[in-house]
Every structure is written in C-alpha cells, then in structure tokens.
Amino acid sequence: MGEKKRKEHSKPAFVFGKKNYRFMFIGLACIALGFILMSGGGSDDPNVFNPEIFSWRRIRLAPTLVLIGFGIQVYAILLNPNKK
Numbered sequence: 001m002g003e004k005k006r007k008e009h010s011k012p013a014f015v016f017g018k019k020n021y022r023f024m025f026i027g028l029a030c031i032a033l034g035f036i037l038m039s040g041g042g043s044d045d046p047n048v049f050n051p052e053i054f055s056w057r058r059i060r061l062a063p064t065l066v067l068i069g070f071g072i073q074v075y076a077i078l079l080n081p082n083k084k
Helices: 002-009 016-039 056-079
Strands: none
Touching: 016 056
C-alpha cells in the first residue's frame, strides 16, 4: 500500500530546467558558428599556397567563439533552475 502511494505522488523531475536548455542551445550555436568560421581557406591545387588560412577570422575569432561556447555550456550545466 505504501509503495503504491509513493508512486502516485512522485512526479517525474527533469535534471535540467527550461533555462538550462536555453543556455545549452546558445552555447551549442556559439560552438557551431566557431567551427563554421574555421572552415574553408584551402586550395584545390596542393602546389598553390593560399595565405587565407592564416586570416584573423580563422586564427583568433573562431577559436574564441568555440571557447566561449564551451564556457556557456559549463554555465548551463551548473545553473540551478530552481533559484529565483
């Protein structure tokens, strides 16, 4: 009898709240944008050097966006959804 009452009153609880998932998707978008900015700059001919691979966007901006995205992911995991 007691087991049945506990099952009826127990409400399934999610590990993360709505706010956590929102920050997770923002972090994921940041990471994806960083990897998209890193791509490209290659050459079709392996004998031709393309200096575009060393552009500011690929060397500084894209890795910074990826690291910021990972930081947002950590924050989203550690965020307490029940705190008002």
